[in-house]
Amino acid sequence: MLYCLICQDKKNAIETRLQNREDHLKYVAETNVVKYAGPFLSEDDIMIGSLIVIDVENKDEANKWSKNDPYKKAGLFNKVEIFKFKHLI
Numbered sequence: 001m002l003y004c005l006i007c008q009d010k011k012n013a014i015e016t017r018l019q020n021r022e023d024h025l026k027y028v029a030e031t032n033v034v035k036y037a038g039p040f041l042s043e044d045d046i047m048i049g050s051l052i053v054i055d056v057e058n059k060d061e062a063n064k065w066s067k068n069d070p071y072k073k074a075g076l077f078n079k080v081e082i083f084k085f086k087h088l089i
Helices: 014-031 059-068
Strands: 002-009 034-041 047-055 077-084
Touching (some): 002 014, 002 059, 014 034
Antiparallel strands (some): 002 047, 002 077
């Protein structure tokens, strides 16, 4: 089942993002559930959030994955929303 995580960074949190980026990317690779992902950018190309689509059994697993993400553990996000996702194109 696909779930979409919409993650909004806290204001002025680019340093937190950059300091934890390597651990986040390692987590993404090791868990092997991420199908699509990338950062949201401000108009001046600064990373301000993330869109992550994961393939897991259910919403509880999506929440668990989110809570174990090094970005989340580092306190990067102001808000994380998780929705069931249907891939069309």
